[in-house]
Amino acid sequence: xxxxxxxxxxxxxxxxxxxxxxxxxxxxxxxxxxxxxxxxxxxxxxxxxxxxxxxxxxxxxxxxxxxxxxxxxxxxxxxxxxxxxxxxxxxxxxxxxxxxxxxxxxxxxxxxxxxxxxxxxxxxxxxxxxxxxxxxxxxxxxxxxxxxxxxxxxxxxxxxxxxxxxxxxxxxxxxxxxxxxxxxxxxxxxxxxxxxxxxxxxxxxxxxxxxxxxxxxxxxxxx
Numbered sequence: 076x077x078x079x080x081x082x083x084x085x086x087x088x089x090x091x092x093x094x095x096x097x098x099x100x101x102x103x104x105x106x107x108x109x110x111x112x113x114x115x116x117x118x119x120x121x122x123x124x125x126x127x128x129x130x131x132x133x134x135x136x137x138x139x140x141x142x143x144x145x146x147x148x149x150x151x152x153x154x155x156x157x158x159x160x161x162x163x164x165x166x167x168x169x170x171x172x173x174x175x176x177x178x179x180x181x182x183x184x185x186x187x188x189x190x191x192x193x194x195x196x197x198x199x200x201x202x203x204x205x206x207x208x209x210x211x212x213x214x215x216x217x218x219x220x221x222x223x224x225x226x227x228x229x230x231x232x233x234x235x236x237x238x239x240x241x242x243x244x245x246x247x248x249x250x251x252x253x254x255x256x257x258x259x260x261x262x263x264x265x266x267x268x269x270x271x272x273x274x275x276x277x278x279x280x281x282x283x284x285x286x287x288x289x290x291x292x293x294x295x296x297x298x
Contacts, residue, residue, distance in 0.1 A: 080110050083159060084125075087166070088112065093203045095259050096169055109133065114169055123165045125158055133158050137165055187269035195261050202257040212252055215260065219245045219252075222267065222282055229278045237274050241267055 140148035
């Protein structure tokens, strides 16, 4: 697969793939598609698709095309260098959407999440691509089961939306944790802890301080 994509493109997108910001969509039966990228969010339809156009030129389909619009646009008869410029601009727009805090975001959860992740993420580059061991994944799976069960005890009419989000996040991580690197798992856990902390101190104390104690060595340090 990787040898069907120009090396310069791979070098540009690989950090974003490792950080789980974007995903590569399958080409299907369309042999003209060089690369089809999508922002890795359920609430986003942003994508960047490169197709062969004529001889050594390419056509791109981009959403959003610029900071001024969220609409889809396409440009054709481009050299690979120009394609790279457009792709780099699209990736920067994705970065800026991730970093900006607006009325559509919860700044409290974002602040808590940033704090957890900055403290617990691994600093070595290998942890951006290497997964946990099978034993560590088993412990993590057990921990997430306890998260789902324990949050039920704190659920009430005021916080049911937040509790449901935590349970959904934990269930999704359980299902896909073998697909994630160590730091990707830590990032997803940090969102769970951030949402729990916003609900109340008793919940985060139980999820983070009590439940994680028995798993911390195996998950964050190793066997």
